[in-house]
Amino acid sequence: MQFRDLKKQYDVLKEEIDAGINDVITNTSFISGRQVEELEKELAEYVGVKHCVTCANGTDALSMALMAWDLKEGECAFVPDFTFFASGETVAFEGATPVFVDVDQQTYNMDPVKLEEAILKVKKEGKLVPRVIVTVDLFGLPADYEAIRTIADKYGLKILEDGAQGFGGEINGKRACSFGDISTTSFFPAKPLGCYGDGGAIFTDDDEADAYLRSIRVHGKGSFKYDNVRIGWNSRLDTLQAAILLPKLHAFIKYERDAVNKAAARYTELLGDAVVTPVVGEKYISSWAQYCIQLKDEAERDALQAYLKEQGIPTMIYYPKPMHCQEAFAGMVFDEDEFQVSDRLCRTVLELPMHPYLEEEEISFIAQHILDFIKKNRA
Numbered sequence: 397m398q399f400r401d402l403k404k405q406y407d408v409l410k411e412e413i414d415a416g417i418n419d420v421i422t423n424t425s426f427i428s429g430r431q432v433e434e435l436e437k438e439l440a441e442y443v444g445v446k447h448c449v450t451c452a453n454g455t456d457a458l459s460m461a462l463m464a465w466d467l468k469e470g471e472c473a474f475v476p477d478f479t480f481f482a483s484g485e486t487v488a489f490e491g492a493t494p495v496f497v498d499v500d501q502q503t504y505n506m507d508p509v510k511l512e513e514a515i516l517k518v519k520k521e522g523k524l525v526p527r528v529i530v531t532v533d534l535f536g537l538p539a540d541y542e543a544i545r546t547i548a549d550k551y552g553l554k555i556l557e558d559g560a561q562g563f564g565g566e567i568n569g570k571r572a573c574s575f576g577d578i579s580t581t582s583f584f585p586a587k588p589l590g591c592y593g594d595g596g597a598i599f600t601d602d603d604e605a606d607a608y609l610r611s612i613r614v615h616g617k618g619s620f621k622y623d624n625v626r627i628g629w630n631s632r633l634d635t636l637q638a639a640i641l642l643p644k645l646h647a648f649i650k651y652e653r654d655a656v657n658k659a660a661a662r663y664t665e666l667l668g669d670a671v672v673t674p675v676v677g678e679k680y681i682s683s684w685a686q687y688c689i690q691l692k693d694e695a696e697r698d699a700l701q702a703y704l705k706e707q708g709i710p711t712m713i714y715y716p717k718p719m720h721c722q723e724a725f726a727g728m729v730f731d732e733d734e735f736q737v738s739d740r741l742c743r744t745v746l747e748l749p750m751h752p753y754l755e756e757e758e759i760s761f762i763a764q765h766i767l768d769f770i771k772k773n774r775a
Protein backbone atom coordinates (compact mmCIF):
# COMPACT_ATOMS: atom_id res chain seq x y z
CA MET A 397 0.00 0.00 0.00
CA GLN A 398 1.22 3.50 -0.86
CA PHE A 399 0.71 6.65 1.23
CA ARG A 400 0.00 8.57 -1.97
CA ASP A 401 -0.17 6.22 -4.97
CA LEU A 402 1.36 8.18 -7.84
CA LYS A 403 2.05 5.00 -9.81
CA LYS A 404 -1.64 4.10 -9.91
CA GLN A 405 -2.43 7.61 -11.12
CA TYR A 406 0.18 7.29 -13.86
CA ASP A 407 -1.27 3.93 -14.96
CA VAL A 408 -4.65 5.63 -15.45
CA LEU A 409 -3.32 8.76 -17.20
CA LYS A 410 -0.36 7.12 -18.97
CA GLU A 411 -1.51 7.65 -22.54
CA GLU A 412 -2.06 11.39 -22.21
CA ILE A 413 1.01 12.00 -20.04
CA ASP A 414 3.30 10.05 -22.37
CA ALA A 415 1.91 11.90 -25.39
CA GLY A 416 2.52 15.23 -23.65
CA ILE A 417 6.12 14.33 -22.76
CA ASN A 418 6.75 13.05 -26.29
CA ASP A 419 5.43 16.23 -27.80
CA VAL A 420 7.82 18.40 -25.76
CA ILE A 421 10.83 16.22 -26.60
CA THR A 422 9.94 16.00 -30.30
CA ASN A 423 9.53 19.77 -30.51
CA THR A 424 12.55 20.41 -28.20
CA SER A 425 10.50 23.17 -26.60
CA PHE A 426 12.00 22.49 -23.15
CA ILE A 427 11.88 26.06 -21.84
CA SER A 428 8.79 28.30 -22.08
CA GLY A 429 7.02 26.01 -24.54
CA ARG A 430 3.37 26.53 -25.46
CA GLN A 431 2.20 24.08 -22.76
CA VAL A 432 3.39 26.50 -20.05
CA GLU A 433 1.18 29.26 -21.39
CA GLU A 434 -1.71 26.84 -21.89
CA LEU A 435 -1.40 25.60 -18.32
CA GLU A 436 -1.27 29.14 -16.89
CA LYS A 437 -4.45 30.01 -18.77
CA GLU A 438 -6.29 26.91 -17.53
CA LEU A 439 -5.08 27.31 -13.95
CA ALA A 440 -6.15 30.97 -13.80
CA GLU A 441 -9.55 30.04 -15.18
CA TYR A 442 -10.07 27.16 -12.73
CA VAL A 443 -8.98 29.20 -9.72
CA GLY A 444 -10.95 32.24 -10.88
CA VAL A 445 -8.21 34.88 -10.96
CA LYS A 446 -6.88 37.13 -13.70
CA HIS A 447 -3.24 35.98 -13.71
CA CYS A 448 -1.31 32.78 -13.12
CA VAL A 449 2.50 32.86 -13.24
CA THR A 450 4.09 29.42 -13.04
CA CYS A 451 7.53 29.02 -11.50
CA ALA A 452 10.12 26.49 -10.33
CA ASN A 453 8.54 25.47 -7.00
CA GLY A 454 6.16 26.53 -4.24
CA THR A 455 8.93 28.06 -2.13
CA ASP A 456 10.07 30.35 -4.96
CA ALA A 457 6.42 31.27 -5.47
CA LEU A 458 6.19 32.50 -1.85
CA SER A 459 9.52 34.33 -2.06
CA MET A 460 8.66 36.08 -5.31
CA ALA A 461 5.28 37.18 -3.92
CA LEU A 462 7.03 38.73 -0.91
CA MET A 463 9.56 40.37 -3.24
CA ALA A 464 6.69 41.89 -5.21
CA TRP A 465 5.63 43.63 -1.98
CA ASP A 466 9.22 44.50 -1.10
CA LEU A 467 8.97 42.86 2.33
CA LYS A 468 12.19 43.68 4.17
CA GLU A 469 14.13 43.97 7.41
CA GLY A 470 12.26 45.75 10.18
CA GLU A 471 8.94 44.40 8.90
CA CYS A 472 7.05 41.28 9.86
CA ALA A 473 4.67 38.73 8.44
CA PHE A 474 2.28 36.62 10.52
CA VAL A 475 2.67 32.90 9.84
CA PRO A 476 0.89 29.88 11.36
CA ASP A 477 3.04 27.96 13.84
CA PHE A 478 1.82 24.62 12.48
CA THR A 479 2.86 24.40 8.81
CA PHE A 480 5.64 23.37 6.46
CA PHE A 481 8.89 25.26 7.05
CA ALA A 482 8.79 27.23 3.76
CA SER A 483 5.78 29.32 4.91
CA GLY A 484 8.03 31.08 7.45
CA GLU A 485 11.42 30.44 5.87
CA THR A 486 10.63 32.67 2.89
CA VAL A 487 9.68 35.59 5.19
CA ALA A 488 13.01 35.27 7.01
CA PHE A 489 14.84 34.89 3.68
CA GLU A 490 13.61 38.36 2.68
CA GLY A 491 15.22 39.69 5.87
CA ALA A 492 11.84 40.24 7.56
CA THR A 493 10.65 38.59 10.79
CA PRO A 494 8.09 35.80 10.82
CA VAL A 495 5.71 36.19 13.77
CA PHE A 496 4.18 32.81 14.51
CA VAL A 497 0.51 32.47 15.34
CA ASP A 498 -1.15 29.46 16.97
CA VAL A 499 -3.69 27.45 14.99
CA ASP A 500 -7.24 26.23 15.49
CA GLN A 501 -7.51 22.74 16.97
CA GLN A 502 -10.25 21.64 14.56
CA THR A 503 -9.21 23.16 11.24
CA TYR A 504 -5.41 23.16 11.80
CA ASN A 505 -5.39 26.62 10.21
CA MET A 506 -4.37 30.00 11.65
CA ASP A 507 -6.61 31.05 14.54
CA PRO A 508 -8.00 34.51 13.64
CA VAL A 509 -8.40 35.50 17.31
CA LYS A 510 -4.75 34.68 18.01
CA LEU A 511 -3.80 36.52 14.81
CA GLU A 512 -5.34 39.75 16.01
CA GLU A 513 -3.66 39.33 19.41
CA ALA A 514 -0.30 38.87 17.69
CA ILE A 515 -0.82 41.99 15.53
CA LEU A 516 -1.72 44.09 18.58
CA LYS A 517 1.30 42.78 20.46
CA VAL A 518 3.69 43.68 17.62
CA LYS A 519 2.16 47.14 17.32
CA LYS A 520 2.43 47.72 21.07
CA GLU A 521 6.08 46.65 21.14
CA GLY A 522 6.72 49.03 18.26
CA LYS A 523 9.84 47.24 16.97
CA LEU A 524 8.48 45.70 13.77
CA VAL A 525 6.16 47.03 11.08
CA PRO A 526 3.35 44.54 10.33
CA ARG A 527 2.96 44.05 6.57
CA VAL A 528 1.70 40.61 5.57
CA ILE A 529 -0.43 37.72 6.80
CA VAL A 530 0.75 34.40 5.35
CA THR A 531 -2.27 32.13 5.53
CA VAL A 532 -1.78 28.43 4.89
CA ASP A 533 -4.57 26.17 3.60
CA LEU A 534 -3.28 23.25 5.60
CA PHE A 535 -4.03 19.69 4.52
CA GLY A 536 -6.26 20.99 1.69
CA LEU A 537 -8.69 23.07 3.77
CA PRO A 538 -8.85 26.82 3.04
CA ALA A 539 -8.06 29.06 6.03
CA ASP A 540 -10.81 31.20 7.62
CA TYR A 541 -10.66 33.98 5.03
CA GLU A 542 -13.86 35.70 6.14
CA ALA A 543 -12.33 36.49 9.54
CA ILE A 544 -8.76 36.96 8.29
CA ARG A 545 -9.72 39.36 5.48
CA THR A 546 -11.59 41.52 8.01
CA ILE A 547 -8.47 41.65 10.21
CA ALA A 548 -6.18 42.33 7.20
CA ASP A 549 -8.37 45.29 6.16
CA LYS A 550 -8.59 46.63 9.71
CA TYR A 551 -4.79 46.80 10.08
CA GLY A 552 -3.88 47.48 6.44
CA LEU A 553 -2.09 44.16 5.87
CA LYS A 554 -1.73 42.10 2.70
CA ILE A 555 -2.72 38.44 2.58
CA LEU A 556 -0.33 35.96 1.00
CA GLU A 557 -2.24 32.71 0.63
CA ASP A 558 0.14 29.74 0.82
CA GLY A 559 -2.04 27.33 -1.12
CA ALA A 560 0.69 24.72 -1.60
CA GLN A 561 -1.66 22.13 -0.09
CA GLY A 562 -4.87 24.02 -0.76
CA PHE A 563 -5.28 23.85 -4.54
CA GLY A 564 -8.83 22.72 -5.29
CA GLY A 565 -10.34 23.79 -1.96
CA GLU A 566 -13.35 26.12 -1.84
CA ILE A 567 -15.32 28.45 0.40
CA ASN A 568 -18.83 29.27 -0.80
CA GLY A 569 -17.92 28.26 -4.35
CA LYS A 570 -14.83 30.50 -4.42
CA ARG A 571 -11.64 28.55 -5.08
CA ALA A 572 -8.44 28.34 -3.08
CA CYS A 573 -5.51 30.35 -4.49
CA SER A 574 -7.92 33.24 -5.07
CA PHE A 575 -8.18 34.37 -1.42
CA GLY A 576 -4.85 36.15 -1.11
CA ASP A 577 -3.84 39.51 -2.58
CA ILE A 578 -1.29 37.15 -4.03
CA SER A 579 -1.69 33.36 -3.68
CA THR A 580 0.73 30.54 -4.38
CA THR A 581 0.72 26.82 -4.87
CA SER A 582 3.21 23.97 -5.27
CA PHE A 583 3.28 21.13 -7.78
CA PHE A 584 5.60 18.97 -5.65
CA PRO A 585 4.59 15.40 -6.61
CA ALA A 586 2.65 14.66 -3.38
CA LYS A 587 0.52 17.83 -3.42
CA PRO A 588 -3.15 17.74 -4.52
CA LEU A 589 -2.00 18.70 -8.04
CA GLY A 590 1.55 17.43 -8.42
CA CYS A 591 3.99 17.20 -11.32
CA TYR A 592 6.95 14.85 -11.84
CA GLY A 593 9.54 16.99 -10.11
CA ASP A 594 9.43 20.51 -8.70
CA GLY A 595 6.98 23.15 -9.83
CA GLY A 596 4.87 26.02 -8.51
CA ALA A 597 2.53 28.84 -9.43
CA ILE A 598 1.52 32.32 -8.29
CA PHE A 599 -2.01 33.71 -8.67
CA THR A 600 -3.18 37.32 -8.53
CA ASP A 601 -5.73 39.79 -9.89
CA ASP A 602 -3.13 42.57 -9.58
CA ASP A 603 -1.79 43.55 -13.05
CA GLU A 604 1.26 45.28 -11.61
CA ALA A 605 2.25 42.30 -9.45
CA ASP A 606 1.73 40.01 -12.47
CA ALA A 607 4.09 42.09 -14.63
CA TYR A 608 6.69 42.22 -11.83
CA LEU A 609 6.51 38.44 -11.22
CA ARG A 610 6.88 37.66 -14.95
CA SER A 611 9.97 39.87 -14.97
CA ILE A 612 11.76 38.51 -11.88
CA ARG A 613 11.03 34.93 -12.89
CA VAL A 614 13.42 35.47 -15.81
CA HIS A 615 16.36 37.53 -14.51
CA GLY A 616 14.39 40.76 -14.11
CA LYS A 617 13.73 40.96 -17.81
CA GLY A 618 12.34 44.10 -19.40
CA SER A 619 10.92 44.06 -22.91
CA PHE A 620 12.93 40.93 -23.81
CA LYS A 621 15.22 38.37 -22.17
CA TYR A 622 18.48 40.27 -22.70
CA ASP A 623 17.02 43.56 -21.49
CA ASN A 624 17.35 43.40 -17.70
CA VAL A 625 15.63 46.12 -15.72
CA ARG A 626 15.93 44.69 -12.20
CA ILE A 627 17.70 41.92 -10.26
CA GLY A 628 15.70 38.74 -10.57
CA TRP A 629 15.85 34.98 -10.43
CA ASN A 630 15.70 32.03 -12.77
CA SER A 631 12.49 30.36 -11.65
CA ARG A 632 10.54 28.90 -14.56
CA LEU A 633 8.35 25.83 -14.76
CA ASP A 634 9.81 23.35 -17.28
CA THR A 635 7.66 22.71 -20.36
CA LEU A 636 7.87 18.98 -19.55
CA GLN A 637 6.23 19.60 -16.18
CA ALA A 638 3.54 21.75 -17.78
CA ALA A 639 2.81 18.97 -20.29
CA ILE A 640 2.48 16.50 -17.41
CA LEU A 641 0.32 18.89 -15.38
CA LEU A 642 -2.23 19.54 -18.15
CA PRO A 643 -3.77 16.02 -18.20
CA LYS A 644 -3.37 15.81 -14.42
CA LEU A 645 -5.32 19.07 -14.00
CA HIS A 646 -8.08 17.72 -16.24
CA ALA A 647 -8.32 14.53 -14.14
CA PHE A 648 -8.27 16.61 -10.96
CA ILE A 649 -11.22 18.68 -12.18
CA LYS A 650 -13.11 15.75 -13.68
CA TYR A 651 -12.95 13.24 -10.81
CA GLU A 652 -9.89 13.27 -8.57
CA ARG A 653 -11.09 15.97 -6.17
CA ASP A 654 -14.44 14.19 -5.84
CA ALA A 655 -12.65 10.89 -5.25
CA VAL A 656 -10.58 12.21 -2.33
CA ASN A 657 -13.68 13.77 -0.80
CA LYS A 658 -15.44 10.42 -1.02
CA ALA A 659 -12.46 8.65 0.57
CA ALA A 660 -12.31 11.24 3.38
CA ALA A 661 -16.03 10.89 4.11
CA ARG A 662 -15.63 7.11 4.36
CA TYR A 663 -12.66 7.39 6.75
CA THR A 664 -14.64 9.79 8.95
CA GLU A 665 -17.67 7.52 8.95
CA LEU A 666 -15.56 4.57 10.09
CA LEU A 667 -13.24 6.36 12.53
CA GLY A 668 -15.29 9.26 13.88
CA ASP A 669 -16.22 7.58 17.17
CA ALA A 670 -12.70 6.40 18.01
CA VAL A 671 -10.34 9.25 17.10
CA VAL A 672 -10.57 12.97 16.32
CA THR A 673 -11.38 13.23 12.60
CA PRO A 674 -11.14 16.36 10.41
CA VAL A 675 -13.91 18.94 10.52
CA VAL A 676 -14.84 20.69 7.27
CA GLY A 677 -17.19 23.65 7.73
CA GLU A 678 -20.47 23.77 5.84
CA LYS A 679 -19.31 26.39 3.33
CA TYR A 680 -15.96 24.65 2.79
CA ILE A 681 -14.58 22.03 0.42
CA SER A 682 -11.18 20.46 1.12
CA SER A 683 -8.87 19.04 -1.52
CA TRP A 684 -7.53 16.60 1.12
CA ALA A 685 -3.81 17.06 0.69
CA GLN A 686 -3.77 15.04 3.92
CA TYR A 687 -6.27 13.11 6.00
CA CYS A 688 -5.25 13.89 9.58
CA ILE A 689 -6.44 12.21 12.77
CA GLN A 690 -5.61 13.15 16.36
CA LEU A 691 -4.84 10.57 19.03
CA LYS A 692 -5.14 10.81 22.81
CA ASP A 693 -1.47 11.53 23.43
CA GLU A 694 1.99 11.09 21.96
CA ALA A 695 2.43 7.55 23.30
CA GLU A 696 -0.81 6.39 21.68
CA ARG A 697 0.05 8.12 18.40
CA ASP A 698 3.54 6.62 18.20
CA ALA A 699 2.30 3.14 19.15
CA LEU A 700 -0.47 3.31 16.53
CA GLN A 701 1.98 4.38 13.85
CA ALA A 702 4.29 1.46 14.72
CA TYR A 703 1.35 -0.98 14.76
CA LEU A 704 0.06 0.20 11.36
CA LYS A 705 3.56 -0.08 9.91
CA GLU A 706 3.63 -3.75 10.97
CA GLN A 707 0.36 -4.24 9.06
CA GLY A 708 1.91 -2.69 5.94
CA ILE A 709 -0.01 0.59 6.31
CA PRO A 710 2.17 3.67 5.72
CA THR A 711 1.41 6.81 7.74
CA MET A 712 3.15 10.16 8.21
CA ILE A 713 3.44 12.77 10.93
CA TYR A 714 2.76 16.30 9.64
CA TYR A 715 4.26 18.08 11.47
CA PRO A 716 6.45 16.71 14.24
CA LYS A 717 7.86 20.14 15.21
CA PRO A 718 6.14 23.53 15.42
CA MET A 719 7.77 26.44 13.59
CA HIS A 720 8.79 28.27 16.77
CA CYS A 721 10.81 25.20 17.87
CA GLN A 722 12.83 24.95 14.65
CA GLU A 723 16.55 25.44 15.22
CA ALA A 724 16.69 27.90 12.30
CA PHE A 725 14.62 30.31 14.44
CA ALA A 726 16.63 29.65 17.61
CA GLY A 727 17.70 33.30 17.76
CA MET A 728 14.11 34.45 18.28
CA VAL A 729 12.39 34.73 21.65
CA PHE A 730 8.97 33.15 22.07
CA ASP A 731 6.38 32.91 24.78
CA GLU A 732 5.88 29.14 24.90
CA ASP A 733 2.32 29.59 26.25
CA GLU A 734 1.22 31.13 22.96
CA PHE A 735 1.51 27.92 20.97
CA GLN A 736 -0.40 25.40 23.05
CA VAL A 737 -2.55 24.03 20.23
CA SER A 738 0.31 23.73 17.79
CA ASP A 739 2.53 22.06 20.43
CA ARG A 740 -0.19 19.54 21.20
CA LEU A 741 -0.94 18.78 17.55
CA CYS A 742 2.71 18.00 16.86
CA ARG A 743 2.51 15.30 19.52
CA THR A 744 -0.88 13.81 18.59
CA VAL A 745 -1.51 14.00 14.82
CA LEU A 746 -1.13 11.15 12.36
CA GLU A 747 -1.78 11.28 8.60
CA LEU A 748 -3.34 8.29 6.87
CA PRO A 749 -2.95 7.17 3.23
CA MET A 750 -4.96 9.55 1.04
CA HIS A 751 -5.17 9.87 -2.73
CA PRO A 752 -7.82 9.70 -5.47
CA TYR A 753 -7.12 6.05 -6.28
CA LEU A 754 -7.55 4.70 -2.75
CA GLU A 755 -9.93 1.73 -2.86
CA GLU A 756 -12.92 1.22 -0.60
CA GLU A 757 -11.37 -2.05 0.67
CA GLU A 758 -8.12 -0.30 1.52
CA ILE A 759 -9.97 2.31 3.58
CA SER A 760 -11.87 -0.43 5.45
CA PHE A 761 -8.64 -2.35 6.03
CA ILE A 762 -6.87 0.74 7.43
CA ALA A 763 -9.84 1.78 9.56
CA GLN A 764 -10.33 -1.72 10.97
CA HIS A 765 -6.71 -1.88 12.12
CA ILE A 766 -6.99 1.54 13.74
CA LEU A 767 -10.20 0.53 15.55
CA ASP A 768 -8.63 -2.76 16.70
CA PHE A 769 -5.60 -0.94 18.04
CA ILE A 770 -7.60 1.76 19.85
CA LYS A 771 -9.84 -0.86 21.50
CA LYS A 772 -6.85 -2.81 22.80
CA ASN A 773 -4.81 0.26 23.73
CA ARG A 774 -7.58 1.95 25.70
CA ALA A 775 -8.93 -1.22 27.35
Ligand SMILES: *Cc1c(COP(=O)(O)O)cnc(C)c1O
Nearest residue numbers: 453454455480482483560582584
Ligand atom coordinates in the same frame (compact mmCIF):
# COMPACT_ATOMS: atom_id res chain seq x y z
C1 LIG B 1 5.04 22.01 0.00
C2 LIG B 1 4.80 23.28 0.67
C3 LIG B 1 5.52 24.44 0.34
C4 LIG B 1 6.71 24.45 -0.59
O1 LIG B 1 6.50 23.94 -1.84
P1 LIG B 1 7.75 23.40 -2.72
O2 LIG B 1 7.18 23.27 -4.08
O3 LIG B 1 8.16 22.10 -2.12
O4 LIG B 1 8.83 24.42 -2.65
C5 LIG B 1 5.19 25.63 0.96
N1 LIG B 1 4.21 25.69 1.86
C6 LIG B 1 3.50 24.59 2.24
C7 LIG B 1 2.40 24.74 3.24
C8 LIG B 1 3.78 23.35 1.67
O5 LIG B 1 3.08 22.28 2.03
